[in-house]
Amino acid sequence: MMYVRPKKSLGQHFLHDRQIAERITQSIDDNTKSLLEIGAGTGVLTEFLLEKNIDFKAVEIDRESIAFLRKTFPDIKNKLIEGDFLQLNVRTIFDKPFSVIGNLPYNISSQIFFKILDEKNYITEMVCMIQKEVAERIAEKPGSKTYGILSVLIQAFYDVEYLFTVHENAFTPPPKVKSAVIRLTRNATQHLDCDEILFKKTVKATFNQRRKTIKNSLKLITGDKIIPENRFLTLRPERLSVSDFVELTNLVEKL
Numbered sequence: 001m002m003y004v005r006p007k008k009s010l011g012q013h014f015l016h017d018r019q020i021a022e023r024i025t026q027s028i029d030d031n032t033k034s035l036l037e038i039g040a041g042t043g044v045l046t047e048f049l050l051e052k053n054i055d056f057k058a059v060e061i062d063r064e065s066i067a068f069l070r071k072t073f074p075d076i077k078n079k080l081i082e083g084d085f086l087q088l089n090v091r092t093i094f095d096k097p098f099s100v101i102g103n104l105p106y107n108i109s110s111q112i113f114f115k116i117l118d119e120k121n122y123i124t125e126m127v128c129m130i131q132k133e134v135a136e137r138i139a140e141k142p143g144s145k146t147y148g149i150l151s152v153l154i155q156a157f158y159d160v161e162y163l164f165t166v167h168e169n170a171f172t173p174p175p176k177v178k179s180a181v182i183r184l185t186r187n188a189t190q191h192l193d194c195d196e197i198l199f200k201k202t203v204k205a206t207f208n209q210r211r212k213t214i215k216n217s218l219k220l221i222t223g224d225k226i227i228p229e230n231r232f233l234t235l236r237p238e239r240l241s242v243s244d245f246v247e248l249t250n251l252v253e254k255l
Ligand code: SAH
Pocket: 010, 011, 012, 013, 014, 015, 016, 038, 039, 040, 041, 042, 043, 044, 045, 059, 060, 061, 062, 065, 083, 084, 085, 086, 102, 103, 104, 105, 108
């Protein structure tokens, strides 16, 4: 029997609970026509995804996993992309918008989300397993201590649902943290009503000093310019919704 040695550097924790695997694959919208799996590993999700009657592709960076997948699932041959998802030009994979699924490598999950956001007009849906703490943060509403940069940036363009929690014993080797599955569904927002680059900068600058008030942390962006009095200045960033950040960005832009 072929076996893939789990590599920590690639965030490899293989899910061995097939019931959970099936539940994850069933969380993708029934109308999905094109689907990309990130990090197929030993194929616990892939096995179910190959049975779906859709245009399916999987990307995997690990050579040993690639060899394992080819051997175990002969049907995968034209569907497997050997490479780094972060370097992939996702627009060349399908000729239409698509969904993404995966038990993500936790060490690069934030980078994966930033890439999803960069490609938000091509990616309509994402079902993924990540560290529970990160899942909660992404799904969190304003006012909570864990609400942060990714919550705001993702919720600006995707509806977020926390689906379920997964115990560490469902993996080989078990990770040190609990896991959770979330679903992102692209919302109707095409563009924010502000400069989107400045929006990102504003969100990052304020949360990077999250114990400071908006007034103090914005000095990083605005320098000596005086921000006119407004209802956000004395608040901390965790209190601001997506639309509040849009409003704030427009105030900053006018300076
Ligand atoms: N889907 C499998 C594996 C999850 S572990 C399962 O559920 O058991 C995460 C997987 O992502 C590993 O197979 C790892 O090799 C792969 N991976 C890590 N970094 C990657 C990257 N940059 N691009 C593509 N795949 C990556």
